[in-house]
Amino acid sequence: xxxxxxxxxxxxxxxxxxxxxxxxxxxxxxxxxxxxxxxxxxxxxxxxxxxxxxxxxxxxxxxxxxxxxxxxxxxxxxxxxxxxxxxxxxxxxxxxxxxxxxxxxxxxxxxxxxxxxxxxxxxxxxxxxxxxxxxxxxxxxxxxxxxxxxx
Amino acid sequence: xxxxxxxxxxxxxxxxxxxxxxxxxxxxxxxxxxxxxxxxxxxxxxxxxxxxxxxxxxxxxxxxxxxxxxxxxxxxxxxxxxxxxxxxxxxxxxxxxxxxxxxxxxxxxxxxxxxxxxxxxxxxxxxxxxxxxxxxxxxxxxxxxxxxxxx
DNA sequence: AAATAATTTAGAACTATTCTTAGAATAATT
DNA sequence: AATTATTCTAAGAATAGTTCTAAATTATTT
Numbered sequence: 001x002x003x004x005x006x007x008x009x010x011x012x013x014x015x016x017x018x019x020x021x022x023x024x025x026x027x028x029x030x031x032x033x034x035x036x037x038x039x040x041x042x043x044x045x046x047x048x049x050x051x052x053x054x055x056x057x058x059x060x061x062x063x064x065x066x067x068x069x070x071x072x073x074x075x076x077x078x079x080x081x082x083x084x085x086x087x088x089x090x091x092x093x094x095x096x097x098x099x100x101x102x103x104x105x106x107x108x109x110x111x112x113x114x115x116x117x118x119x120x121x122x123x124x125x126x127x128x129x130x131x132x133x134x135x136x137x138x139x140x141x142x143x144x145x146x147x148x149x150x151x
Numbered sequence: 152x153x154x155x156x157x158x159x160x161x162x163x164x165x166x167x168x169x170x171x172x173x174x175x176x177x178x179x180x181x182x183x184x185x186x187x188x189x190x191x192x193x194x195x196x197x198x199x200x201x202x203x204x205x206x207x208x209x210x211x212x213x214x215x216x217x218x219x220x221x222x223x224x225x226x227x228x229x230x231x232x233x234x235x236x237x238x239x240x241x242x243x244x245x246x247x248x249x250x251x252x253x254x255x256x257x258x259x260x261x262x263x264x265x266x267x268x269x270x271x272x273x274x275x276x277x278x279x280x281x282x283x284x285x286x287x288x289x290x291x292x293x294x295x296x297x298x299x300x301x302x
Numbered sequence: 303a304a305a306t307a308a309t310t311t312a313g314a315a316c317t318a319t320t321c322t323t324a325g326a327a328t329a330a331t332t
Numbered sequence: 333a334a335t336t337a338t339t340c341t342a343a344g345a346a347t348a349g350t351t352c353t354a355a356a357t358t359a360t361t362t
């Protein structure tokens with residue numbers, strides 16, 4: 001009982017999320033999501049991976065599970081342009097950088113001590129529930145690669 | 152010639168946008184957008200309004216025009232969750248607040264002197280092309296209304 | 303164990319958007 | 333001004349992601 005509090009709560013979180021009934025398929029979907037978290041998979045990608053672990057699972061169930069897990073706050077949706085919704089088990093406040101060259105999505109953390117909402121002049125009296133920040137551009141690796149071609 | 156520089160450039164912009172051929176339908180679509188800018192209309196809403204001004208216009212053309220205008224930088228797409236794309240003629244950097252109660256979208260400006268990207272710890276070497284900030288929550292008016300009911 | 307409720311499955315249905323193709327309008331060239 | 337080339341529009345078909353529906357399965361409560 002050493003790594004209990006040093007690691008993130010991701011691994012134990014699978015068991016209990018606000019009284020959510022953890023069915024086998026929800027467990028599988030959640031595991032896929034934590035395993036592929038860096039990949040920000042779409043529902044279909046989750047489906048493919050879930051099917052390897054549980055061949056009987058259906059796409060509709062994957063959608064159901066993703067919705068349930070999102071509703072329970074175990075998982076976040078990621079929206080970039082109007083592309084297929086991606087899913088992300090990183091619950092820390094963060095933005096998403098989408099590289100138009102390699103099509104990858106990167107998590108972008110907050111600067112130390114910064115608050116994402118603070119730069120926006122929100123009208124008084126409104127209540128913020130969620131914030132989606134999507135940044136499009138070219139990532140460092142692709143940018144470097146481009147310069148190479150140009151030379 | 153007094154209001155020339157005091158107002159935004161919105162009105163004169165309709166005529167010439169980076170050598171864009173300003174066809175009658177593009178003009179109509181652009182005008183609808185500047186007129187309904189506060190409403191953040193979807194393509195279908197633009198279509199309905201454009202049809203009043205030009206009954207022969209088709210939905211496909213509205214989509215084409217919106218894409219062309221977006222490409223030319225005359226108009227911005229607004230993405231909120233995975234709802235239908237909305238369009239916005241406000242080119243100033245701003246975020247969008249979507250009220251889950253009244254379903255309205257509000258433009259949110261930057262705090263004086265603030266830079267939207269500054270709070271995010273972007274990896275070195277990457278190039279930012281666009282930033283979409285969507286804030287979901289309850290607007291001031293709806294929040295006030297709720298408190299009234301609770302009393 | 304029986305009854306009730308929640309979940310899964312498979313496929314149909316839906317919606318926003320893109321694609322296709324033909325024809326119309328506009329611009330360029332002679 | 334006539335001809336050719338290019339771009340744009342229109343209408344509907346096609347597509348992709350997602351949601352809905354109904355029946356079957358699984359879990360929970362009585």
